[in-house]
Amino acid sequence: GAKAEGRRTHRFFEPAMGANARARLMMEQDLRQAMNDGGFEIHYQPLLGLASGEVTGCEALLRWRHAERGMVSPAEFIPVAEDTGLIGELGEWVLRTACKEAATWPDHVRLAVNVSPIQFKNLSLALKVASALAASGLKPDRLELEITEAVLIGDDEIALAILHQLRAIGVRIALDDFGTGYSSLSYLKRFPFDKIKIDRSFVSDIAVDGSSTIVQAVVNIAASRNMTTTAEGVETEQQRDLLRSLGCTEMQGYLFSAPKPPTELKPLLVGSDRVLALA
Ligand code: C2E
Ligand code: MG
Numbered sequence: 324g325a326k327a328e329g330r331r332t333h334r335f336f337e338p339a340m341g342a343n344a345r346a347r348l349m350m351e352q353d354l355r356q357a358m359n360d361g362g363f364e365i366h367y368q369p370l371l372g373l374a375s376g377e378v379t380g381c382e383a384l385l386r387w388r389h390a391e392r393g394m395v396s397p398a399e400f401i402p403v404a405e406d407t408g409l410i411g412e413l414g415e416w417v418l419r420t421a422c423k424e425a426a427t428w429p430d431h432v433r434l435a436v437n438v439s440p441i442q443f444k445n446l447s448l449a450l451k452v453a454s455a456l457a458a459s460g461l462k463p464d465r466l467e468l469e470i471t472e473a474v475l476i477g478d479d480e481i482a483l484a485i486l487h488q489l490r491a492i493g494v495r496i497a498l499d500d501f502g503t504g505y506s507s508l509s510y511l512k513r514f515p516f517d518k519i520k521i522d523r524s525f526v527s528d529i530a531v532d533g534s535s536t537i538v539q540a541v542v543n544i545a546a547s548r549n550m551t552t553t554a555e556g557v558e559t560e561q562q563r564d565l566l567r568s569l570g571c572t573e574m575q576g577y578l579f580s581a582p583k584p585p586t587e588l589k590p591l592l593v594g595s596d597r598v599l600a601l602a
C-alpha cells in the first residue's frame with residue numbers, strides 16, 4: 324500500500340540525501356574559511372561596444388581558489404552560499420572590492436556586478452551599494468547591477484521597491500540571462516531596466532536555427548523601451564558579425580577575452596589594445 328511505498332521511497336533516498344547534505348556542510352565550512360583566509364578573488368571580463376569595438380565595461384566574476392580542488396566554479400558554490408545565507412557577506416565583499424578596482428579604470432569603463440536574488444531580500448541593499456560607491460569613489464552611473472528574473476518572481480513588491488531605491492542612487496540595472504526564465508516580457512513592462520543581457524544559449528545557436536529571429540525581437544523590444552542589449556558568450560566572428568547586423572549594442576565572450584585577474588585586464592582597458600580589431 325501507500326505506507327509501504329512511502330517507507331521504501333524513504334529508505335531508498337536517505338543515504339543519497341545524507342551524502343549530499345554532508346557535502347554541502349563541508350562546502351559551507353570551506354566557504355566560511357575561504358572568506359576569512361582571502362580564498363576568493365574576482366576576475367573581470369570585458370564588454371565591447373559592437374559599433375565602436377571599444378571596451379565599455381567589465382563584469383566582475385567571483386572565483387574561489389580551493390586548496391585541494393583548484394578553481395571552483397561559481398555555478399557550484401553560489402547556490403550553497405545562497406542556501407546558507409553566506410551570500411550576503413560574500414556579495415558585499417564582491418561589491419566593495421570590485422568598486423575599488425573599477426575606480427582605477429578609465430572613466431568610460433563601467434563595472435557590472437552580479438546580485439543574487441537573496442541579496443534582494445535584504446532591505447539594506449541600497450545602503451550597502453551607496454556605501455561601496457562612497458568608499459571607492461566610483462561614480463554611481465559607472466556601476467551596473469546584474470539581476471535575474473528570479474528577483475521579480477512571486478511577491479515582488481519589495482524587490483521592485485529596492486530596484487527603485489537603487490535607481491534613485493543612480494546605478495544602472497541590467498537583466499541577466501534573458502530568455503532563460505519565465506514570462507520574460509512582462510518583467511520588461513514592470514521595471515525599466517537599462518540593459519538586457521541575452522543569454523548565451525541564444526548566441527551559441529544564432530547561426531544555426533531560429534535564434535537570430537528571437538535575438539532580433541529582443542533587440543527591437545529593448546530599443547523601443549530605451550534599453551541596450553548585450554550578447555553573452557560570443558565565441559566566433561560569425562556570431563559577432565550577425566549580432567552587429569541585428570543591432571545588438573554590446574558583446575561579451577571568449578572571442579575577445581575570457582574573465583581575467585585585474586593585472587591581466589589592465590592592458591585591455593588602456594592604450595591601443597582597447598580597440599578591438601572588429602574589421
Ligand atoms: P553570468 O552572470 O551569466 O556570467 C557569465 C558567465 O559566462 C561567466 O561564467 C563567464 O565566465 C561565462 N562566459 C563568458 N564568456 C563566455 C563564452 O564566450 N563562452 C562560454 N562558454 N562562457 C562564457 P562564470 O564566471 O562561471 O559564472 C557563472 C555564473 O555565476 C554567473 O553567470 C553568475 O550568475 C554567477 N556569479 C559569478 N560571480 C558572481 C557574484 O559575484 N555574485 C553572484 N551572485 N553570482 C555570481
Ligand atoms: Mg552576469
Ligand code: MG
Pocket residue numbers: 499500520555
Ligand atoms: Mg549572464
Ligand code: MG
Pocket residue numbers: 500522523555
Ligand atoms: Mg549566464
